[in-house]
Amino acid sequence: MKQITKYVIKNSLKRIFLYRACLVRLRMMGVERVFSYTLGNETGVTPDQVRKDFSEFSIKGNKRGGYEIDELLSTMESIFHRNKDHNIVLVGMGNMGQSLSKYSRFVQRNMNIVATFDIDPFKQKMRSDIPVYTMNRLKEIIDRFKVKVAIVAVPEISAQEVTDELIRHGIKGIINFAPVLLKVPPEIVVNNVNLSDELESVIYYVHNLLKADGQKNIEYYTRL
Amino acid sequence: MKQITKYVIKNSLKRIFLYRACLVRLRMMGVERVFSYTLGNETGVTPDQVRKDFSEFSIKGNKRGGYEIDELLSTMESIFHRNKDHNIVLVGMGNMGQSLSKYSRFVQRNMNIVATFDIDPFKQKMRSDIPVYTMNRLKEIIDRFKVKVAIVAVPEISAQEVTDELIRHGIKGIINFAPVLLKVPPEIVVNNVNLSDELESVIYYVHNLLKADGQKNIEYYTRL
DNA sequence: CGTATTTTGTGATTTGTTTCACATCAAAAT
DNA sequence: ATTTTGATGTGAAACAAATCACAAAATACG
Structure with a gap:
């Protein structure tokens, strides 16, 4: 029974990828813990959203101390089945x-x-x-x-x-x-x-932004 | 004033790309007109959604006669600024x-x-x-x-x-x-x-689908 | 020519996602 | 030890997207 079933990465999952990339970088720079505020700033996401996302994946932090990066990363590894090859x-x-x-x-x-x-x-x-x-x-x-x-x-x-x-x-x-x-x-x-689509969508946005002349005309695209 | 501003292709626009790809194929096969039902079937989108999307981009069809593919495609070309190089x-x-x-x-x-x-x-x-x-x-x-x-x-x-x-x-x-x-x-x-993220998300879905054992557990991914 | 049928187009409704607001807790300060 | 401070965690509210439902229009047919 063949049919078309396209799955699209849920935004919250996309953001988890984003957080992880950022956390890896921060960790390499020697940072040990982050706050939802820090991480949000670094990834262009609101702190609320960061916490909501973590909540969805049952990731817990410390009420005042924020999140320990190593702990966060290892939680994420297990979410993504990264333990094994x-x-x-x-x-x-x-x-x-x-x-x-x-x-x-x-x-x-x-x-x-x-x-x-x-x-x-x-x-x-x-x-x-x-x-x-x-x-x-x-x-x-x-x-x-x-x-x-x-x-x-x-x-x-x-x-x-x-x-x-x-x-x-x-x-x-x-x-x-x-x-x-x-x-x-x-x-x-x-x-x-689809790389052509991705490139073409940039062209599309550029044209429509330019038309709107600097004013942020968020009509056909959304902020993640 | 540098900041992080990620734009994400709006779903409706993504679907327009999808429709276009499909329409190009149908046209090559000699098809001249489509109904929202046909196009939806072909792309895995509900007919309602197809019409809503077209409506958003002010694409008009003929009541009862559906949409003429050539006309649809040329409308899309102008939406995407495809007239010029x-x-x-x-x-x-x-x-x-x-x-x-x-x-x-x-x-x-x-x-x-x-x-x-x-x-x-x-x-x-x-x-x-x-x-x-x-x-x-x-x-x-x-x-x-x-x-x-x-x-x-x-x-x-x-x-x-x-x-x-x-x-x-x-x-x-x-x-x-x-x-x-x-x-x-x-x-x-x-x-x-980010190709690694894209591949990794497939792995993620596969694991979580397999766990749910056939039952469509649409929890961390959504259907476009 | 008028009635039945089919398909569009779009408000109304439902469903999903993000933002807000604040209770809760842990640490620091007094 | 008590107060203050600063962060999390999460229901409630606001917003956005998808689905539903049906009026309107075009065609087919008797």
């Missing part, structure tokens, strides 16, 4: 795929691309730290590395087909760089990243 | 920057990267369709091509510095791939794209 497969070693396969920040966050796949046999001879396989080894790799999440970076035309195959072999979550809406069963999580 | 600069020719410089979908949508910049003189000798310059030619290029929007794909550490320089030379909108929150004046539009 996560094995990922990447399908499509074109321009974007190759770049993603080298993207070091995934590794920094314990997300390891264990293998990549491409139909082009030429790509398979490419020198690369991560092996490039044909699609027929997909099942083997997914099983061996207990892979649950895949990156789809194939051309638009083959995205659905690849997705179907991934799901058939046990993939539960997909981040999709192809500009198509994938049809998947409702229990499968899909996160679409 | 848009010149973009890209700063940072590392892994991600190189990939973005070759990203053909930007060109397909009239968004042209006219020049790229990198501090590394070695990168400047790289063979590439788009010229790679040193940062000191930034102003010249921005003025010559009337560039309003920039892509920031530099390492975290230099992102703020680069951003300041871009704004000083007249850039009004930035799409930022560095995982930092840029501090900018309120009239500047920043759109942050």
